[in-house]
Amino acid sequence: MSVSLHPLIDNGITKGRNNFPGGKLRCHCPSNKVEVTITGDVLHNHACGCSQCWKPAGSLFSIVGVVPVANLKVTANQGKLAVVDRKAAIQRYACKQCGVHLFGRIEKDHAFKGLDFIHVELSDEKGWQEPQFAAFVSSIIEQGFDPKGADHVRWKLRSLGLEPYDVLSPALMDALSTFTGNRAGKL
Numbered sequence: 001m002s003v004s005l006h007p008l009i010d011n012g013i014t015k016g017r018n019n020f021p022g023g024k025l026r027c028h029c030p031s032n033k034v035e036v037t038i039t040g041d042v043l044h045n046h047a048c049g050c051s052q053c054w055k056p057a058g059s060l061f062s063i064v065g066v067v068p069v070a071n072l073k074v075t076a077n078q079g080k081l082a083v084v085d086r087k088a089a090i091q092r093y094a095c096k097q098c099g100v101h102l103f104g105r106i107e108k109d110h111a112f113k114g115l116d117f118i119h120v121e122l123s124d125e126k127g128w129q130e131p132q133f134a135a136f137v138s139s140i141i142e143q144g145f146d147p148k149g150a151d152h153v154r155w156k157l158r159s160l161g162l163e164p165y166d167v168l169s170p171a172l173m174d175a176l177s178t179f180t181g182n183r184a185g186k187l
């Protein structure tokens with residue numbers, strides 16, 4: 001297909017390295033880049049087709065994973081960051097100059113509170129956990145992708161080894177439902 005899913009996966013997926021130590025994420029500004037230092041690897045790295053996650057220009061999907069909040073520190077030019085949408089569950093901190101999202105944080109009561117969402121392509125280091133699945137695939141249609149092509153995208157994702165889901169993976173959906181069940185006193 002001519003359309004890019006994402007540069008990290010278009011030509012096949014490179015497996016991550018065991019005990020990957022982490023690295024630095026940098027925004028796309030030519031100078032005075034926002035820098036975020038991550039200790040350790042990402043978890044649950046995945047392709048996301050939703051409209052809210054940051055994607056490189058021309059890509060249908062974002063690649064996004066999580067790290068514990070304690071493993072993320074803004075180490076340069078923090079003053080350039082602003083929250084994109086205060087009402088969203090994930091508060092996405094973007095560079096006001098170049099628009100890149102450096103991290104997303106959940107502040108409200110939520111199953112994933114304590115985890116920050118990051119895009120490993122913002123790092124020069126190689127060896128981050130590879131994407132494990134594709135989420136929110138049907139959401140690409142909301143952003144203008146022809147619905148007739150959606151199954152071809154699912155086929156392409158599967159051929160790359162990424163199982164496509166229209167919400168999150170079963171493991172993450174179970175985590176969300178466990179949280180809701182506990183909160184309601186049903187579990």
Ligand SMILES: N[C@@H](CCC(=O)N[C@@H](CSCO)C(=O)NCC(=O)O)C(=O)O
Nearest residue numbers: 048049050051052053088089090135139
């Ligand atoms: N169809 C919507 C879906 C948006 C959505 O629910 N996105 C998910 C996944 S983001 C990373 O996996 C989510 O949890 N959003 C919460 C938030 O962004 O605050 C669309 O495309 O916009």
Ligand SMILES: [Zn+2]
Nearest residue numbers: 027029095098
């Ligand atoms: Zn920037």
Ligand SMILES: [Zn+2]
Nearest residue numbers: 048050052053
């Ligand atoms: Zn998303």
